[in-house]
Amino acid sequence: MTTTTVPAPPAGTPTAPAPDEPGQNFVRRLWRGRPEDPRWVRPAFLATLLTIGALYTYNLTASGYANSFYSAAVQAGSQSWKAFFFGSLDAANAITVDKPPASLWPMALSVRLFGLNSFAILFPQVLMAVATAGVLYASVRRRFSAGAGFVTMAVFALTPVAALMFRFNNPDAALALLMATAVYCTQRALAKAQTKWLVWAGTAIGLAFLVKTLQAFLILPVLALVYVVLAPTTLRKRIGQVLLAGLAMVVAGGWWVAIVELWPASSRPYIGGSQNNSFLELTFGYNGLGRINGEETGSVGGGGQGGGWGETGWDRMFSSTIGGQISWLIPAALILLVAALVLTRKLQRTDATRATFLLWGGSLLITMVIFSFMQGIFHEYYTVALAPYIAPLIGMGAALLWQERGRTWVSLTLAATMTATAAWGYVLLDRSSDYYPWLKWLVLAGGLVAALGLAFVGRLGRQLALAFVALGFVAGLAGPTAYTLTTLGEGHTGSIVTAGPSVQGGMGGGPGGGGMGGGPGGGGMPGPQNQQNGQNQQGGPGRQNGTGAAGGMGGAGGMGGLLNGASVSDEAKELLEENSGDYTWVAAAIGAQNAASYQLSTGDPVMSIGGFNGTDPSPTLAEFKKYVADGRIHYFIAGGGMGGGSDSGTSSQITSWVEENFKEVTVGSATFYDLTQPTSSSSS
Numbered sequence: 001m002t003t004t005t006v007p008a009p010p011a012g013t014p015t016a017p018a019p020d021e022p023g024q025n026f027v028r029r030l031w032r033g034r035p036e037d038p039r040w041v042r043p044a045f046l047a048t049l050l051t052i053g054a055l056y057t058y059n060l061t062a063s064g065y066a067n068s069f070y071s072a073a074v075q076a077g078s079q080s081w082k083a084f085f086f087g088s089l090d091a092a093n094a095i096t097v098d099k100p101p102a103s104l105w106p107m108a109l110s111v112r113l114f115g116l117n118s119f120a121i122l123f124p125q126v127l128m129a130v131a132t133a134g135v136l137y138a139s140v141r142r143r144f145s146a147g148a149g150f151v152t153m154a155v156f157a158l159t160p161v162a163a164l165m166f167r168f169n170n171p172d173a174a175l176a177l178l179m180a181t182a183v184y185c186t187q188r189a190l191a192k193a194q195t196k197w198l199v200w201a202g203t204a205i206g207l208a209f210l211v212k213t214l215q216a217f218l219i220l221p222v223l224a225l226v227y228v229v230l231a232p233t234t235l236r237k238r239i240g241q242v243l244l245a246g247l248a249m250v251v252a253g254g255w256w257v258a259i260v261e262l263w264p265a266s267s268r269p270y271i272g273g274s275q276n277n278s279f280l281e282l283t284f285g286y287n288g289l290g291r292i293n294g295e296e297t298g299s300v301g302g303g304g305q306g307g308g309w310g311e312t313g314w315d316r317m318f319s320s321t322i323g324g325q326i327s328w329l330i331p332a333a334l335i336l337l338v339a340a341l342v343l344t345r346k347l348q349r350t351d352a353t354r355a356t357f358l359l360w361g362g363s364l365l366i367t368m369v370i371f372s373f374m375q376g377i378f379h380e381y382y383t384v385a386l387a388p389y390i391a392p393l394i395g396m397g398a399a400l401l402w403q404e405r406g407r408t409w410v411s412l413t414l415a416a417t418m419t420a421t422a423a424w425g426y427v428l429l430d431r432s433s434d435y436y437p438w439l440k441w442l443v444l445a446g447g448l449v450a451a452l453g454l455a456f457v458g459r460l461g462r463q464l465a466l467a468f469v470a471l472g473f474v475a476g477l478a479g480p481t482a483y484t485l486t487t488l489g490e491g492h493t494g495s496i497v498t499a500g501p502s503v504q505g506g507m508g509g510g511p512g513g514g515g516m517g518g519g520p521g522g523g524g525m526p527g528p529q530n531q532q533n534g535q536n537q538q539g540g541p542g543r544q545n546g547t548g549a550a551g552g553m554g555g556a557g558g559m560g561g562l563l564n565g566a567s568v569s570d571e572a573k574e575l576l577e578e579n580s581g582d583y584t585w586v587a588a589a590i591g592a593q594n595a596a597s598y599q600l601s602t603g604d605p606v607m608s609i610g611g612f613n614g615t616d617p618s619p620t621l622a623e624f625k626k627y628v629a630d631g632r633i634h635y636f637i638a639g640g641g642m643g644g645g646s647d648s649g650t651s652s653q654i655t656s657w658v659e660e661n662f663k664e665v666t667v668g669s670a671t672f673y674d675l676t677q678p679t680s681s682s683s684s
Contacts (some may be wrong), residue, residue: 041146045137048150049130052157055488056126056167061118062491065600066169068565069495069612072596073097074169075116075611076605077108084108086260088269089592090605092584092684094619098612099271100256102210103171115273116603125173129166132177132388133157135467139184139360140392142191143353151473152395156387160483160499161325165384168492171211172384178208179219183359186223190355193233195241202245206252213283214291215385216253217369232350237475249626257283270618271613272592277618291376316372317383324428324500326383326390326478330368331420333390336397338362339413343404357396364389380498402469406458415455418472421659422447426481431503439482446475494564495593502615565597566640569668573601576635580604584632587672588624589628590614607633610651614640621653628675636662637669 033042065071069089073096077084079092087101088094097104106124115118133156137149156162166173182204189197201223208216224242231238260268260279274282310321318327337357344354371378401417404410404437422444429440453468455462460468483500576586576598588607589595595608609624610616619627627633636658663677 021236037146040311044150045146048137048153049134052132052133052454053152055127055157056129056163057123058488059120059491060126060167063168063453063493064118064491065120065565066118066122067495067497068493068596068600069592070097070107070171071121072592072599072606073101073104074107074111074121075102075600075603077101078111078116083269086269089595089608090585090599091604092605093269094585094605094607095270095592095611095616098286100210100279100283102207102256103174103212106174107169110289114382116600121169122308124168125168127164127388128173128177129157132166132180135177135180135184136388136391136395139180139187139356140399142187143356144396148395150395150400151398152391154477155329156391157396158477158481158484159326159328159384159387159390160487161381161384162387163484163487164325164492164497164499165381167488168497169382170381172381175208175211175215176384176388177634178204178211179216179363179385182208182223183219183363183388186227187352187356187359189241189358190227190231191352193237193241195244196605198227198241198245199248202248203252204251205225206254209253209255213383218367219363220387222366223359226355226362227375230355245619270611270616272608272618275617289427292370292374292376310378312373312375314372317368317386318424318430320503321498322383324431324483324503325380325498326386328425328428329390329394329421329476330386331424332398332417332476333364333393335359335413335417335420336401337393339410339417340393340397340400343400343483353400357393360389360392360396364393379496381496398469404557405465408458411455411458414457415451418447418451418454418476421449421472421476425476429482432501433504435486435501436482439478443475443478446471446478450475468531501568528532563593565593565600566670568597568601569670571667572598572670572672573663575667575672576602576604576606579634583634584627585634587608587635587637588627588633589637589640590655591640594637598637606637609654610649615649617650619654621657623655625657631676633675634663636673638673646670 019416031042031046032039033045049462056095073083073087073089076088076091076093079254080088080093082088083091083093084105085101087096087099087104089097093199107121110120110124111117133153136152136156140152141149148436162176163178182201185201185204188194188203205216205220205223224246228235228238228242229654231241233241257279260271265277270277271279271282275285310316311319316322317330340357341354341361344351344357347354364386367389371382371386388601397417398414401410401414407413425447426440429435429443450468450472453465454472457465457468486501487499580586584605585607586602586604587595587598588609589598590609591614592608592612595606599606607619607627611618624633636654638659658673658675661678662673662675663679665672
């Protein structure tokens with residue numbers, strides 16, 4: 001077979017003299033790229049990055065504060081360096097988010113520079129999309145043509161869930177970037193058994209741990225195994241290098257954990273999501289094994305077969321709720337992966353092309369398997385983690401099979417890949433019967449015509465063969481492109497968001513759809529659709545995708561106050577801002593989303609009782625009573641969270657005590673209790 005190598009410059013090619021200034025050399029290299037590349041390649045690469053950035057910036061502020069839970073933490077981090085370090089939900093440091101804070105840091109720095117607004121919060125995620133696309137291009141370009149790199153970038157940028165999450169303030173964008181970086185660095189290390197690149201890979205995994213804890217370790221076995229088996233050096237050195245990379249990972253991810261665990265609990269915020277105020281407990285419990293076995297203490301819902309987070313099984317990534325988010329090109333990626341491994345099976349152990357396929361393919365497979373069978377909390381947008389693995393397999397696989405298209409079985413494999421892509425695209429589009437109904441037929445017809453041509457591609461002239469390739473490229477990406485453009489045209493808010501239109505049996509995000517409630521024919525957990533303009537709640541006008549209303553479980557609005565922010569009226573805002581400087585917290589509320597809405601509206605700290613769900617045992621009733629006695633909290637906001645339903649829960653105890661002992665104040669549809677005005681019958 002023909003191996004994929006970078007051709008050396010022709011003998012006698014003159015070498016340009018180095019510029020006098022190193023900075024000039026850097027600029028020249030940045031613009032020119034590889035000396036052996038045609039001059040159009042690097043400008044086209046930079047233009048593609050700018051296009052992705054512009055595309056993802058379009059309509060960015062329609063999402064307002066997006067997930068108020070994280071926006072409140074970003075606001076707090078922009079006001080207090082202590083809140084910045086710990087990832088506190090408020091600047092007074094009552095409790096943290098239920099994740100490490102690394103994903104919040106770029107947003108908090110942006111808000112410090114540009115003020116609290118939607119653009120300042122969300123634009124760092126757009127930059128992460130551009131960076132991820134660049135990393136993927138660099139990885140593919142090292143072994144294949146620039147064209148393969150551009151295909152990879154297009155596939156990544158036009159993945160619907162990527163267009164959703166790289167414009168949203170959840171941790172998943174930062175995680176995807178760091179995981180792609182880790183694979184790229186491992187690929188660089190494999191080329192010449194370079195220790196420094198493997199150490200960088202370990203560092204990227206460690207930083208990813210500070211974004212989303214144990215999810216960062218999903219691909220760790222793949223990276224370590226591929227390197228130990230295939231790196232071009234002695235086995236002893238390979239093992240030593242992997243151990244050194246592991247040390248770098250521990251240092252990069254462990255320094256923050258060590259500080260938090262050693263810091264006196266009395267002088268730091270409570271660790272949100274934990275039951276014992278321990279980050280290690282949060283890591284291995286709620287955010288660790290609980291995600292696998294479904295036993296998350298304080299979770300919103302259950303897992304398992306048919307549980308609250310959907311059916312598990314090998315086909316989960318292709319289900320009605322998830323398929324349109326990510327699975328458009330998964331069949332193609334898997335077919336191309338197998339074909340590439342067959343083509344490279346007889347090459348030497350250290351072959352870099354095969355190793356690259358194993359890195360990206362292994363990362364895709366292990367993540368898919370775990371996502372498919374995990375019984376705990378699982379949201380559709382988690383699948384953005386797969387996007388950086390799928391895209392290189394498409395770009396590299398198509399390039400490799402194109403090189404070997406003269407073989408009959410290779411051309412037939414190309415045809416089979418195109419057929420599977422067109423058929424699956426038709427199925428996904430058919431799940432949204434009212435969504436451009438003509439598109440599914442164009443995808444199917446165009447894909448099948450392209451497949452027919454690809455079956456004989458080895459016998460066709462180059463121009464005609466390229467025409468069939470172009471047709472297949474357009475047909476294969478038409479569906480995800482439509483979903484992506486729909487996603488870019490809408491705002492998305494709340495804790496559970498989805499890309500694209502509503503789908504039959506799913507929870508799409510098109511008109512009438514929502515993060516949880518779904519649209520016509522939608523499924524999922526019931527909740528009211530929030531179609532308010534969000535001026536007070538989310539910081540800007542625009543249709544919002546997700547659930548939302550004042551209150552929550554135990555209050556008006558169903559799940560609204562639990563999984564999306566509440567709507568804060570001007571009167572309520574004015575009430576809380578009165579004499580706000582006299583209090584540590586202008587108010588306290590059950591559940592983080594409820595508290596976040598009022599905090600983002602007023603700009604003042606609002607205590608989140610019980611963390612995200614209202615089920616964390618912080619503060620205790622005794623601690624809350626002391627805060628009130630010391631005059632540190634002005635109002636208690638009724639409703640919100642899950643904690644109000646259990647008499648034994650801390651949140652419920654606090655709610656009962658407040659209702660029995662303090663004056664009720666009604667502002668519009670919202671109910672407050674003035675903690676500075678005890679009732680005459682109070683026994684507090």
